Amino acid sequence: MGPTDGLTSLDDALARLLPQAGPVAGTETRPLRQALGRILASDQTVPADVPPADNSAVDGYAVRVADLAGQPLPVSQRIPAGVAPEPLTPGTAARIFTGASVPDGADAVLMQENVSVDDAGLQTAQQPEIGQNIRPRGQDLKAGSVALPAGTRLRPQELGLLASLGIAEVPVYRPVRVAILTTGDELVPPGEPLPPGKIYNTNRFTLDALLQQMHCDVVDLGDVADTREATTEALKQASREADLILSSGGVSVGEEDHVRAAMEALGDVALWRLALKPGKPLAFGHVGDTPMLGLPGNPAAVLVTFLVVAAPFIRRLQGAADRHPAYPHLPADFTVHRPSPRREFVRARRVLREGRAWIEAHPNQSSGMLSSACWAEGLAVVPEDTMVNRGDPLTFLSFTDLLG
Ligand SMILES: Nc1nc2c(c(=O)[nH]1)N[C@H]1C(S)=C(S)[C@@H](COP(=O)(O)OP(=O)(O)OC[C@H]3O[C@@H](n4cnc5c(N)ncnc54)[C@H](O)[C@@H]3O)O[C@H]1N2
Numbered sequence: 001m002g003p004t005d006g007l008t009s010l011d012d013a014l015a016r017l018l019p020q021a022g023p024v025a026g027t028e029t030r031p032l033r034q035a036l037g038r039i040l041a042s043d044q045t046v047p048a049d050v051p052p053a054d055n056s057a058v059d060g061y062a063v064r065v066a067d068l069a070g071q072p073l074p075v076s077q078r079i080p081a082g083v084a085p086e087p088l089t090p091g092t093a094a095r096i097f098t099g100a101s102v103p104d105g106a107d108a109v110l111m112q113e114n115v116s117v118d119d120a121g122l123q124t125a126q127q128p129e130i131g132q133n134i135r136p137r138g139q140d141l142k143a144g145s146v147a148l149p150a151g152t153r154l155r156p157q158e159l160g161l162l163a164s165l166g167i168a169e170v171p172v173y174r175p176v177r178v179a180i181l182t183t184g185d186e187l188v189p190p191g192e193p194l195p196p197g198k199i200y201n202t203n204r205f206t207l208d209a210l211l212q213q214m215h216c217d218v219v220d221l222g223d224v225a226d227t228r229e230a231t232t233e234a235l236k237q238a239s240r241e242a243d244l245i246l247s248s249g250g251v252s253v254g255e256e257d258h259v260r261a262a263m264e265a266l267g268d269v270a271l272w273r274l275a276l277k278p279g280k281p282l283a284f285g286h287v288g289d290t291p292m293l294g295l296p297g298n299p300a301a302v303l304v305t306f307l308v309v310a311a312p313f314i315r316r317l318q319g320a321a322d323r324h325p326a327y328p329h330l331p332a333d334f335t336v337h338r339p340s341p342r343r344e345f346v347r348a349r350r351v352l353r354e355g356r357a358w359i360e361a362h363p364n365q366s367s368g369m370l371s372s373a374c375w376a377e378g379l380a381v382v383p384e385d386t387m388v389n390r391g392d393p394l395t396f397l398s399f400t401d402l403l404g
């Protein structure tokens with residue numbers, strides 16, 4: 001078999017994999033301050049109009065527009081924010097402040113910069129429209145409507161919106177538990193001396209941090225020796241404790257690559273080898289009933305396969321609604337002369353040149369290299385079997401977009 005024969009396209013792989021991930025069973029109620037990043041488990045309806053009353057958008061004077069024919073208008077009341085006003089006495093104006101309730105009978109608010117006020121009352125040359133500078137009751141949200149549907153990820157603005165409804169705690173899905181195991185006899189934990197032939201374990205830290213950013217609970221099974229027995233034991237433990245298992249390394253074709261064989265023996269390997277660069281040897285299957293993604297060992301392949309395969313899978317386990325973001329297409333400031341049958345995710349960043357944004361690719365795309373991922377702010381997508389000339393538009397996925 002040639003190096004690209006029998007590879008599954010990324011789109012086919014995702015189409016097979018994602019429907020297998022449904023929301024985890026189990027919800028919990030969280031106070032707003034402890035709900036950041038979590039996924040709403042039920043629709044949140046609006047209990048009462050927001051804002052609850054017509055209120056002023058400016059500091060100034062509330063008037064009835066028709067009364068302006070009889071200027072000057074005496075100032076009959078003062079309405080700071082937080083006070084319930086009296087109805088506006090006909091033929092008068094009310095001093096009012098931003099956010100304060102507009103009195104019944106008033107139909108516009110004049111900015112204080114546009115009026116003069118003396119002992120006789122208020123005068124203005126303005127001809128306000130009806131409703132000017134009034135934020136109407138229910139402008140933000142109407143009672144009974146759905147403010148946020150189930151499946152919404154709670155960002156700072158959603159938490160603020162829930163507070164504006166008077167909601168103090170929300171039902172959210174429980175965190176997804178993801179087990180990580182890193183395999184390889186060459187691995188040494190950082191902080192220890194490095195004997196000849198060894199390298200520091202990189203992927204354990206990248207994966208742990210990616211999962212933290214996705215608000216998952218991490219079950220860290222640590223470094224697993226390159227033996228069938230150790231791998232089997234670790235996978236069994238992972239399947240008992242986690243909703244998803246992520247491993248790094250040991251999925252390629254060498255005889256030291258035990259992960260795929262152990263996975264097959266304990267469950268199944270439904271998919272192996274994707275038309276993806278980096279990340280070709282990725283394996284998907286199950287250990288018992290627990291889904292598992294066996295990511296390749298190369299550190300940049302771990303990052304890319306997590307972002308493009310594991311992250312969408314995790315979002316579904318979390319109960320997050322599907323997203324269909326329109327990613328920007330930007331001209332490439334690089335070339336690809338040799339088309340590849342694997343879709344390539346190129347470590348890249350945006351640069352301003354000639355008055356517009358271009359995608360600059362790191363010159364070294366080795367999948368063993370993380371320094372290019374640190375230089376980058378995202379991934380440019382080079383489609384399968386495609387040459388790239390300078391200026392050709394490519395999709396740019398920022399790391400932030402991919403983790404959202
Ligand atoms: N004959 C073939 N060899 C390889 C193929 C192939 O198709 N035929 N594919 C290559 C590709 S592409 C990749 S990617 C790697 C993936 O192999 P594995 O997933 O089995 O990973 P390992 O062999 O265990 O490790 C690969 C590489 O990554 C380093 N590594 C592993 N874990 C860590 C870690 N936690 N921290 C830092 N670095 C790690 C490991 O030392 C290796 O250098 O296979 C190619 N070979």
Ligand code: MOO
Nearest residue numbers: 278279280301367
């Ligand atoms: O698919 Mo591998 O991840 O290129 O190095």
